[in-house]
Amino acid sequence: MSATPPLARIVESGVSPWLDDLSRARLRSGNLAELISSGRILGVTTNPTIFDKAIADGEAYDEAVAALAAAGADTEQAVRTMTTDDVREAADLFARALPDPRHGDGRVSIEVDPRLAHDTAGTIAQARELWRIVDRPNVYIKIPATPEGLLAITEAVAEGISVNATLIFSVDTYRAVATAYVDGLERARDAGVDLAPIASVASVFLSRIDGKVDPVLDELGTPEATALRGTAAVAGARTAYAAFREIFSSPRWEDLAAAGAHVQRPLWASTGVKDPTFADTRYVDELVAPDVVNTMPEKTLLATADHARLPEGTGPVDTITPHLAQAAEQLDGLLRVGVPYEQLLAELTSEGVASFIVSWENLLQTVTTSLENARTA
Template sequence: MSDRLKALADAGVSIWLDDLSRERIESGNLAELVKETSVVGVTTNPTIFAGAIADGERYDEQVRGLVAAGHDVDKVIFELTTEDVRNACDVLAPVADESGADGRVSIEVEPDLANDTAGTIASAQALWAAVDRPNALIKIPATKEGLPAITAVVAQGISVNVTLIFGEQRYREVMDAYLSGLEQARDAGLDLSGIQSVASFFVSRVDGEVDKRLEAIGTDEALALRGRAAVANARLAYAAFEEVHASDRWKQLADAGATVQRPLWASTGVKNPDYPDTLYVTDLVVAGTVNTMPEKTMQAFADHGEVEGDKVSGRRAEAEQVFASLASVGIDFEDVLVVLEHEGVDKFKTSWTELVETVKGQMQQAAK
């Protein structure tokens, strides 16, 4: 086991792999990662599945069967992806049994439903039923329309990974949606201890957008602020998390058996090659959080990452100063958040289109 990854896990950070394929599952690679590198969870998205399906012959037999049965591309995608997530859940089931909170595998509702509350609820219900594993998480985007869907599915006992969170205010709304769902589940007599959730707060994309604006401003003062917004933003989010979980509202739910919706640092692969490739791991170490990493980032941390203690809690004032400095040079961070959410939804949809085209190609091959 990598000593550096073990040190990260020992610091209370749950290491999740942002990747999945049938090859990883059937070859034993996923089980090996769990055993050897402290991986205790998996996140997926349509781009990950598109890459896996395009590169892997292990899907061919199932695709041929589904094509022969006359299924359309949406049904084929649904069957292929839920099969992989179900099997990954089985690989990680011992972790879930041991830890309770970890051992989770995420699968995303259709991105085209990001602004459709009822459609998101129906998609989440269908995915939850198809995967049929207690350690699955259904990914729902934190759009305005996604928030009531989060409450509705949590109220039904469905575990969720809330994704596409960029700012503190929306994160507070996400936490409120989760707690509202738990309150409804409690009032309906459900066992709250079986409902799990993480809130995926995106990191590197924040620096990408802010840095672009700082470089357009071009002053020495502006350029000196590059690479500081994303970590500061995450620290503000964590301060909000601590505040909500110190409330009487949360205490009542915890007393009823509810589990914490842990902050999950997503988009932690560094986009700017000038920054340390482990920046969004080292600078976001705090116990009780999840960091989901592309394998490249995980390998980089295993090779040379450093755990320098808690780098997040108690840093609200420091983070607020970063944003005061950004505002002073002309950065409108509220506009940054609007742009990032719109781009995030668009990227989800583009990712889905990529998956659809990939699967269509496989279906055409299977029909020959």
């Protein structure tokens, strides 16, 4: 009997592999359609950085830019049109290739303007706008898990909008996101909204955590600190998964499930390995369990399909729940050796918002230049 390919075994274990990338070139070349039809991906995530790179590189958007320039579109209108057109087209590909996906799969995420990260009303308004413009049931609206974003998540879900809660770094924030989702579902149920179509994921970022914590461990330099190097991200994600199982098995949740609600799955994000001393599939291998999503850059997806390191044997695997006690000990160890863990995670949230704002502003500048060039051509 031949061994099950690594990616297929991960899917069999309950993980949904998604692609963390989208571009018009990928759509036009048929690459995305092939990834979907072959079963290698079950969803797509996007962010301002991805769209900036996609529009800045190559000629795939030239025709669209020329048409928008001729129509007198301003920069904001052009960005909204091009990004939502790509997301809608990708969503349609999934709808055709995966007519009956696992709940919450076959979807494409699009993010609200990151400049609204601390503006609840503005985030809600744009979530509604994106949901209306894309006009596909298999889209997620990405909302950052800031305090203001949490309120927006609840409101969006209450209105029947499917949400990808993003930029989660701490277990406390994960719990707050899950609570915001449950609050929204209860409001939706009480208002007579059908819960069955609503889906949500909670995006827990990984490699950025190790990139923030490990330099502190290196500076401490003690044997205990050195032994903890490279453990923070996976330990935090495993602990978040334990919180997921707790929250979505509670009596409060059971009432919602009876009304047709679906769990909000943890999504592992920022899974491209940045430290060359780590295995290139570590943020996949060490976080396999039922009811999770792993969104990967293409390099990580290909590496996973080729040589993911899974336990020997055949059939489903779980590399999270057997290690929950170890994860708790590792997080305690970080505090014990003097790592200001919670402070570092709070900094990562602020830095993440700031980074996405920079990417958004770069995207606006890229499109502004493209429109100007098209009008003078």
